[in-house]
Amino acid sequence: MFVLSRVLFAGSVMVPECTSLTACHFSAVHRLSSPRRNSPYSSVDSERYSSLVKSVMSSKVSAQTPESLQAEDDQVYGPVVKAQTPSRTEPRLPKTLHPFLNPERAAEAEEPDAGPPARILLNRGRGRSSTPSVSRILQQTLSPEQIFYLERWKRRMISELGELGFKEYSQNIFRQGKVFHSALEDILTSAETLRDRKLSEAPECPAEAQGYIQSVSHILEDVRAVRAVESTVQHAALNYLGIVDCVARYRGVLCVIDWKTSEKPKPFLSNTYDNPLQVAAYAGALNSDDNYKYQVENGLIVVAYKDGSPAHAHQINSELMSEYWKTWLLRLEEFKELGSSASSDTSPVK
Incomplete structure (x- = not known):
């Protein structure tokens, strides 16, 4: 039972003041007979998104990187459901399985520490202008998924920083990487070895690199017998080249060492994306x-x-390394196929 304290006008029906009506009277009024529509947000689990809303409202500019975008998409939209592909009984192999090791070169014996490390500079004037680099090959053979997340990350950063801000951000990252590598080169090529002195006695480095050098200090303590630093390597048979960061013994094992910088922790090898392929190629x-x-x-x-x-x-x-080498050969084959397709597309029609 409802009691109306004032006159209501509902269409052409006038209800006098203080008239008692049951619910059935309202059903006869056209404007009150529409069913109530549920809000599309009524089924949203607000607790699930509370942390996301707080982070969006509280942050101005984030140091977002591509690897976190997929996790963010999963949180907002749920995991991506991918179409099932036919299972392969055998892993894909390159058409030509070129050997990783040189059969004509003897196994490496214990190397004396004496002598400066090699540093072969890249000279593009000696017939190397047409030789692609490892970085270029990997960049041009990215998977569609990798391209999607990299482009999405770029658009997000531009929306936060603007075109000029993103350009400055990229330049700063590149400059810091160069300064870090230069400081490492000074340390690794110095006359004395880190075995006989503390890292604090190493050559002074710019302020931009001090944090990075401190970060790798415990790694440098286990680096011995440096054989090469920032040195060019070329595979004549497969026609590619690169500049290796360092070749040295780490905890007694001779390694190709690749120094990387990151804004976010990368505790697992899988976090380094194509870097293992780069090392195997070098x-x-x-x-x-x-x-x-x-x-x-x-x-x-x-x-x-x-x-x-x-x-x-x-x-x-x-x-x-042997497995990554096989994957690298696949990427190299893909790169050459792309080059062949591009050449055929631009060739004149006879």
Whole structure:
């Protein structure tokens, strides 16, 4: 029973004041007979998104990186349901399985520490102008999924920083990486070895690199017998080249060492994306390059952090290197196929 305290006008029906009506009277009024529509937000689990809303409302500019975008999408939209593909009984192999090791080169023996490390500069004027680099090959053979997340990350950063801000951000990252590598080169090529002195006695480095150097300090303590620093390697048979960061013994094992910087922790090898392929490509090129008289079967990826927190060191043993080498050969074949397609597209029609 409802009591109305004032006159209501509902269409052409006038209800006098203080008239008692049952619910059935309202059903006769056209404007009150529409069913109530449920809000599309009524079924949303607000607790599930509370942390996301708080982070969006409280942050101004985030140091977002591509690897976290997929996790964010999963949180907002749920995991992506991918179409099932036919299962493969055997892993895909390159058409030509070029050997990783040089059969004509003897196994590497214990190397004396004496002598400066090699540093072969890249000279594009000696017939190398048409030789693609490892970085270029990997960049041009990214998977569609990798391209999607990288492009999404770029658009997000531009929306937060603007075009000029993103350009400055990218330049700063590149400059810090160069300064870090230059400081490492000074340390590794110095006359004295870190075995006989403390890291604090190493050559002074710019302020921009001090956090990174502190981050890798515990790694450098285990680096001995440096054989090469910032040195060019070329695989003549497979026609590619690269500049290896360092070749040295890490905890007694000769490795191709790749120094990386990151804004976010990368505690697992899987967090380094294509970096293992890059290391395998460098090692394979070095093993075939006549400028080097030894072979390298192992790799090491070191991820340094600007805040000085301990770097993560990811070792790649000979078995893993062999597998990454096969994957690298697949990417190399794909790159050459793309080049052939581009050449055929631009060739004149006879």
